[in-house]
Amino acid sequence: MVLKKSPSSLSSASRPDAVPTMSGAEVVERLDHLYPRIKTPLSHRDTFQLLIAVVLSAQTTDASVNRVVPALFARYPTSAAMAGAKVRSLEKFVKSTGFYHVKARRIRDISRMIVRDFSGRVPDTMEDLLTLPGVGRKTANIVLSAGFDQIEGIAVDTHVFRLSRRIGLTDRNTPEKVEQDLMKITPRKDWARLTVLLILHGRTVCFARNPECEKCVLSDGCLYYAATRKNSRIRQ
Numbered sequence: 730m731v732l733k734k735s736p737s738s739l740s741s742a743s744r745p746d747a748v749p750t751m752s753g754a755e756v757v758e759r760l761d762h763l764y765p766r767i768k769t770p771l772s773h774r775d776t777f778q779l780l781i782a783v784v785l786s787a788q789t790t791d792a793s794v795n796r797v798v799p800a801l802f803a804r805y806p807t808s809a810a811m812a813g814a815k816v817r818s819l820e821k822f823v824k825s826t827g828f829y830h831v832k833a834r835r836i837r838d839i840s841r842m843i844v845r846d847f848s849g850r851v852p853d854t855m856e857d858l859l860t861l862p863g864v865g866r867k868t869a870n871i872v873l874s875a876g877f878d879q880i881e882g883i884a885v886d887t888h889v890f891r892l893s894r895r896i897g898l899t900d901r902n903t904p905e906k907v908e909q910d911l912m913k914i915t916p917r918k919d920w921a922r923l924t925v926l927l928i929l930h931g932r933t934v935c936f937a938r939n940p941e942c943e944k945c946v947l948s949d950g951c952l953y954y955a956a957t958r959k960n961s962r963i964r965q
C-alpha cells in the first residue's frame with residue numbers, strides 16, 4: 730500500500746509537510762523475505778546477558794559486542810556476580826567496545842540495582858526497565874521483545890532512525906518521536922520485525938554513506954531515492 734508522496738528533498742528539515750511514503754507493514758512485507766528471522770544478533774543466554782549486551786552495543790557494532798561477551802559472561806554470568814565486580818575488571822573485558830569507562834560502570838550499577846530492587850531478575854515491564862541506570866526506551870524495547878516476547882514499542886537505533894527518515898516514514902528528529910510515528914503507521918504485530926529489518930537493511934544496503942539504492946526493493950517508495958534521482962536529472 731503506497732500512502733501519499735510528499736515533495737522530495739534530502740533533508741527532512743526542508744520538507745516540513747512530509748507524510749509517510751509507505752506504511753510500516755509495506756516495508757516489512759517488502760524486506761521480510763530478504764533477511765533471517767532473528768530476534769537480535771546479540772549473543773546471550775538469558776535476559777540478564779541480553780540486557781548487558783544491549784547496553785554494550787551503544788556506539789558500536791553487534792559483532793564487536795559478540796566478540797567480548799563470551800569472556801565477560803564466563804567470568805560474570807549473573808547479575809549477582811557482576812554486581813560484585815570491580816569496575817577496573819569489567820573495563821578490561823569491554824574495552825574494545827568503546828566508551829568502556831562508562832559502560833563498565835553502567836553494567837555494574839545496573840547489576841547492583843537488579844540485585845537490590847528486583848531480586849536478581851531483570852524486570853519485565855517498560856516502567857521498571859526504565860528505572861535502571863542509563864536504560865532508555867530503545868534498550869528496554871529490545872529486552873522486552875527479544876527477552877520476554879513483549880512488544881511495547883519500536884526500538885529506534887541509529888539504523889532505524891536513519892532509514893525511517895530517508896524512506897519518508899517520518900520526518901521527526903528524535904528517536905522518541907520517530908518511534909511514535911512508526912507505531913502509528915505500523916500494525917503492532919510488525920513492530921519488532923520492523924526494527925530488525927530496518928537494522929539489517931541499514932547494514933547491508935542502505936548504508937549511511939552511499940546507500941545502494943539501485944538494488945533496493947524500497948526505492949520506488951523512498952523519499953531519498955526520489956530526491957536523488959530528481960537532483961541528478963536536474964544536473965544533467
Ligand code: SF4
Nearest residue numbers: 935940942945948951
Ligand atoms: S532506496 Fe536508497 S535510501 Fe531508500 S531505503 Fe533503499 S537504499 Fe535506502
